[in-house]
Amino acid sequence: KAGVTQTPRYLIKTRGQQVTLSCSPISGHRSVSWYQQTPGQGLQFLFEYFSETQRNKGNFPGRFSGRQFSNSRSEMNVSTLELGDSALYLCASSLDAGGDEQYFGPGTRLTVT
Amino acid sequence: EDQVTQSPEALRLQEGESSSLNCSYTVSGLRGLFWYRQDPGKGPEFLFTLYSAGEEKEKERLKATLTKKESFLHITAPKPEDSATYLCAVHEYGNKLVFGAGTILRVKS
Numbered sequence: 001k002a003g004v005t006q007t008p009r010y011l012i013k014t015r016g017q018q019v020t021l022s023c024s025p026i027s028g029h030r031s032v033s034w035y036q037q038t039p040g041q042g043l044q045f046l047f048e049y050f051s052e053t054q055r056n057k058g059n060f061p062g063r064f065s066g067r068q069f070s071n072s073r074s075e076m077n078v079s080t081l082e083l084g085d086s087a088l089y090l091c092a093s094s095l096d097a098g099g100d101e102q103y104f105g106p107g108t109r110l111t112v113t
Numbered sequence: 114e115d116q117v118t119q120s121p122e123a124l125r126l127q128e129g130e131s132s133s134l135n136c137s138y139t140v141s142g143l144r145g146l147f148w149y150r151q152d153p154g155k156g157p158e159f160l161f162t163l164y165s166a167g168e169e170k171e172k173e174r175l176k177a178t179l180t181k182k183e184s185f186l187h188i189t190a191p192k193p194e195d196s197a198t199y200l201c202a203v204h205e206y207g208n209k210l211v212f213g214a215g216t217i218l219r220v221k222s
Contacts, residue, residue: 004156033210043157043200043212056209090156100145102210104156 002027004093004105012111018079021108025072025093031055032074033102034066037088046089049074050097078110086112116140117203119213126220129190134216136201137183140208146184148177149200151215157200160186191220 005024013019025032034046045058049068066076072093078085088109092102120135138146145164149157161170163179170177174195176187186199201213 035212042214043202045209045211048209058209092156098144098204100147100162100204101159102147103159104149106154106156 004091004103006089006091006105006108008108009106010109010111012113013081014113015081015083017081018077019081019110020075020077021089021091021110023074023076023091023093023105025074025091026103029093029095029103030072031094031097032068032072033092033094034074034076035090035092036060037090037107038086043090046076048097055097081112083112086110116205116211117201117213119199119201119216121216122214123217124219126188126191126218128192128220128222131187131189131191133188134186134199134218135183136186136213138201138203139182140203140205142206144204144206146179147202147204147210148175148184148186149202151198151200160199188218191218193220193222196220 007022031050033048035043037043047066048056052068063079068074088107090107092104094102118137145162148160151157161177166181168179174189178185196219198215198217200215202210204210
């Protein structure tokens with residue numbers, strides 16, 4: 001069974017731009033969660049989507065948004081990029097909402113210059 | 114507030130030298146506690162889920178245990194390939210998954 005895939009793997013953007021990251025969950029998994037990982041803050045929860053609905057949200061500004069499609073694939077968008085948004089963005093999928101076992105993708109490394 | 118605290122921050126072991134990593138947590142209603150392993154440049158890899166105090170799970174050289182306030186990840190006779198960052202996460206009822214900062218483990222041959 002294929003694992004969680006994320007595209008692109010690496011991205012370099014300029015301050016003020018916006019970016020869209022994509023995540024394809026494991027086949028049959030209906031929940032997708034997004035995390036931001038930085039050396040200083042560690043892994044921080046962004047949001048969780050289940051059945052195309054945002055189920056839970058972390059403490060991030062409104063510049064961070066996401067959505068989920070009917071095939072469970074998910075995208076997250078960051079608008080008006082700031083230098084502090086440079087991080088590894090990880091997507092995790094699980095069978096159900098609030099899923100106990102989350103399986104992570106390899107992440108997208110975003111660098112904002 | 115800090116809900117999940119991992120210690121030590123870093124641990125260096127000789128091959129074969131057993132040790133334990135600690136994860137202490139403060140939540141009102143624990144739905145589950147999770148251990149992950151993360152290698153540099155990769156996403157976390159799921160290891161264990163523990164649901165109630167007294168529960169134990171094992172996988173190869175790793176054994177995870179859970180009490181009402183903390184969890185331990187015991188590593189028996191580690192090998193260099195066990196070197197990684199080990200992350201603990203807590204899932205509180207009705208809430209999101211909260212990760213600890215991790216323990217960086219280095220095993221030297």
